[in-house]
Amino acid sequence: MAETTVAQTTKTGTAVAEVLAELAALEDPKARAVNEKHGDDHGVNLGKLRALAKRLKTQQDLARELWATGDTAARLVALLICRPKAFERDELDAMVRQARIPKVQDWLVNYVVKKSQHAEALRVGWFADPDPVVASAGWALTSERVVKKPDGLDLAGLLDIIEAQMKDAPDRLQWAMNNCLAQIGIEHPGHRARAIAIGERLEVLKDYPTPPNCTSPFAPIWITELVRRQDGK
Template identity: 25%
Template structure:
């Protein structure tokens, strides 16, 4: 399939209800409102294709950008490519669930995520922390530096309540991911989760509370999910 064919297919699959849902979360025009399940037949036809992924992401259409993440070939991307993608990520569904997910499948994931965490930009920082969440949930504990992760946990403890909304949300998720999926720091993550307490996040003007990390970790323990790892980052 060529780019024009894919865009026409996406347009035909869009619906107003899904479009309104995406836009209420932060998506902006152009957006068709295509569900992820409706995209899967297109993915099966295109499969993995980095050239098309770049073309789709560059459209600025939210549905096309999501599909770009599905068909991307992450190990063909360099740091400059990921920086270009994160610059185009104008809301958290793109930064945390497209760009960060794609980055988590690469050999440069740790390096790029660290740079993003230090960027000072809300969605870029959010993507960096989110990338670690995906990494912790899929990679072996032996692939991580325990001292580095402990330092990051302490950074979250000391700064989370001063951070922008989406960064706070991603940092809170990081605590939970360490506590559940990285056994060497399980106890430390539980302790820091208690110290952090509730994390307030604004969605527009609406005040929401992120999951209480301590409760979330305990529920995972109760369900026997301690040490949980996914088989793949992308479904």
């Protein structure tokens, strides 16, 4: 009898072991070396990982089981095959506290939490959390609101916090706060001059190595360049 593939077993529910076995077969030392430079502990090419998730399609129960393994590649698959609106608020809160790997946190926030009906409540709860990794998720959601739903946000107050705390914040939280600073400057002309001035004074990410043809994450450069593009100049 021919070996059953992961894709063929999705109708009856794929065993976690099968997915883990396929991920193990996709392990590439070169990919792992690249990922580890960014703090990610897996060696699966993301294109191949996405292809696996596409074959699995949406399976909420399997997603929960894959997340529970704690394996980074398995968790990334889980985030691609889950139903974002099926998670309860407490479940998402627990997941973000477990998501210590940058890519896992990034996908969790962007692919799942942002689509959840609990996103705003979680944003408020995470924003000032004492765990800087959790707080960074709150700031990521805040940046989303700065761009898409700024009504009700105290933008001047956010700039106050950034000005006081970003310089000495841990790396991931600092990055999230810097992103929020840039988005305020880009999207809200009335706060642009102050956002640029804060960036220039704090010099966060000023010397960040930026590849050719990419925009520096240094807020004054980032803001100026994106506004230039928006204005078509």
